[in-house]
Amino acid sequence: MSAPHRLRLQPVPAPDIMRGTMKLTCSFLLGILAACAWAQTSSLTAEVETVYPDAHALYLDLHQTPELSSHEIQTATKVASKLRDLGYTVTEHVGGTGVVAILKNGAGPTVMLRTELDGLPVEEKTGLVYASKVHTKDDSGRDVPVMHACGHDLHMASLAATAAIMAHSKSAWHGTLVLIGQPAEETISGAKRMIEDGLMTRFPKPDIAVSMHVGNTLPAGQIGVGPGYRFSNADSLRITIYGKGGHGSMPNSTIDPIVIAARVVTTLQTIVSREVKPGEVAVITVGYIQAGTKNNIIPDHAELGLTVRSYKPEVRQQMLAAIDRMTKAEASAAGATQEPKIEHLEATDAVYNDPALAQRLQGVLESALGKDRVVRDEPGMASEDFSYFTAQGVPSFYFSLGGADPGKYAEAKAAGTTLPSNHSPLFAPDVDPALHMGIEAEVAALRNLLH
Numbered sequence: 001m002s003a004p005h006r007l008r009l010q011p012v013p014a015p016d017i018m019r020g021t022m023k024l025t026c027s028f029l030l031g032i033l034a035a036c037a038w039a040q041t042s043s044l045t046a047e048v049e050t051v052y053p054d055a056h057a058l059y060l061d062l063h064q065t066p067e068l069s070s071h072e073i074q075t076a077t078k079v080a081s082k083l084r085d086l087g088y089t090v091t092e093h094v095g096g097t098g099v100v101a102i103l104k105n106g107a108g109p110t111v112m113l114r115t116e117l118d119g120l121p122v123e124e125k126t127g128l129v130y131a132s133k134v135h136t137k138d139d140s141g142r143d144v145p146v147m148h149a150c151g152h153d154l155h156m157a158s159l160a161a162t163a164a165i166m167a168h169s170k171s172a173w174h175g176t177l178v179l180i181g182q183p184a185e186e187t188i189s190g191a192k193r194m195i196e197d198g199l200m201t202r203f204p205k206p207d208i209a210v211s212m213h214v215g216n217t218l219p220a221g222q223i224g225v226g227p228g229y230r231f232s233n234a235d236s237l238r239i240t241i242y243g244k245g246g247h248g249s250m251p252n253s254t255i256d257p258i259v260i261a262a263r264v265v266t267t268l269q270t271i272v273s274r275e276v277k278p279g280e281v282a283v284i285t286v287g288y289i290q291a292g293t294k295n296n297i298i299p300d301h302a303e304l305g306l307t308v309r310s311y312k313p314e315v316r317q318q319m320l321a322a323i324d325r326m327t328k329a330e331a332s333a334a335g336a337t338q339e340p341k342i343e344h345l346e347a348t349d350a351v352y353n354d355p356a357l358a359q360r361l362q363g364v365l366e367s368a369l370g371k372d373r374v375v376r377d378e379p380g381m382a383s384e385d386f387s388y389f390t391a392q393g394v395p396s397f398y399f400s401l402g403g404a405d406p407g408k409y410a411e412a413k414a415a416g417t418t419l420p421s422n423h424s425p426l427f428a429p430d431v432d433p434a435l436h437m438g439i440e441a442e443v444a445a446l447r448n449l450l451h
């Protein structure tokens with residue numbers, strides 16, 4: 001266990017006769033400091049143990065019963081009833097299936113902790129005994145598998161356990177704790193809907209908001225923290241390219257939208273490689289192309305789905321303008337008579353950690369969890385609608401929770417490979433160490449912020 005990092009004992013010159021005593025005193029003090037840090041860490045560990053069996057059971061249940069974005073009906077009910085049983089004042093159906101749970105504990109700041117509720121249309125292939133076998137209909141009526149492939153089940157289990165510890169230790173903090181279960185994070189719509197439904201006006205407005213995300217970029221048992229940008233701006237586009245359909249044997253009588261779409265995909269690659277200033281953060285991915293029904297029919301339209309990522313607003317605008325220009329130019333070059341339709345479906349702003357808050361909490365977490373378990377985290381290119389809460393003028397702290405099996409993590413690192421990421425059918429956090437750490441980190445951060 002490491003001692004609190006701010007405390008350093010400077011050796012001072014002392015007369016010969018005193019040196020023995022001084023050495024003894026110093027080692028005695030160091031011993032006390034180490035013991036204090038150990039006591040702080042071990043008492044937190046002991047508190048987590050008291051709620052862990054419930055948290056683990058909740059995790060297993062949620063993992064096997066995932067629900068798609070905006071359809072988290074059973075999930076929200078389970079989270080709400082856990083929090084209600086703990087004495088929280090719980091409001092359901094906030095912005096759809098959202099849950100808001102409040103625990104008032106005297107005067108003091110208002111701090112919000114958030115979990116997401118939704119799973120993904122992914123078929124779980126982890127082979128775990130508790131793997132999800134759920135299938136459901138998506139919004140378009142298609143049968144789809146469902147999996148907690150992003151780890152939101154672990155976030156919910158951690159939040160429920162944190163809620164229990166906070167409810168059982170009201171002498172260790174004061175203020176107002178606001179816990180939220182946010183729906184539809186994966187479709188970047190739930191945070192916005194909760195805010196539109198009065199999250200910041202019907203309930204106490206948070207002074208600070210906290211959230212975390214589990215992933216395989218860190219071993220389970222560690223957390224990653226850092227100031228500034230954490231996640232990127234994200235824009236989802238749907239492009240429809242219009243051609244002229246006809247017989248596959250007579251391409252001369254058609255304008256082939258598949259060929260135009262293929263050219264668009266290639267041309268878009270030059271935006272990041274040729275137009276955005278080197279060093280700027282920028283990603284353009286075409287995630288799907290859909291066109292046609294049969295091998296000897298040239299369809300009359302093709303559809304592309306894009307995600308566009310950036311940090312800086314000006315880079316974001318540059319890329320969106322270039323996509324518009326290049327797509328229209330490729331259609332025109334092929335003689336298409338109708339301009340492509342470019343729809344901006346979803347967008348979210350970058351997640352940004354308040355630098356002073358991040359620095360403060362890094363120290364707090366290092367003291368509470370052990371310095372070797374808190375590492376500096378690089379910003380990522382994923383995106384999150386947590387930024388909607390920050391945009392309400394709420395400084396935020398978002399940290400990473402290690403989820404990788406430490407042995408597999410070390411092997412992958414040595415081999416220069418990576419473990420299955422979030423959204424993979426193989427994504428499987430190492431639950432015990434990750435969930436323990438999630439709870440410890442959330443409790444430590446909340447107690448400091450509500451002090």
Ligand SMILES: [Zn+2]
Nearest residue numbers: 150186422423
């Ligand atoms: Zn996700």
Ligand SMILES: [Zn+2]
Nearest residue numbers: 150151152213
């Ligand atoms: Zn996620």
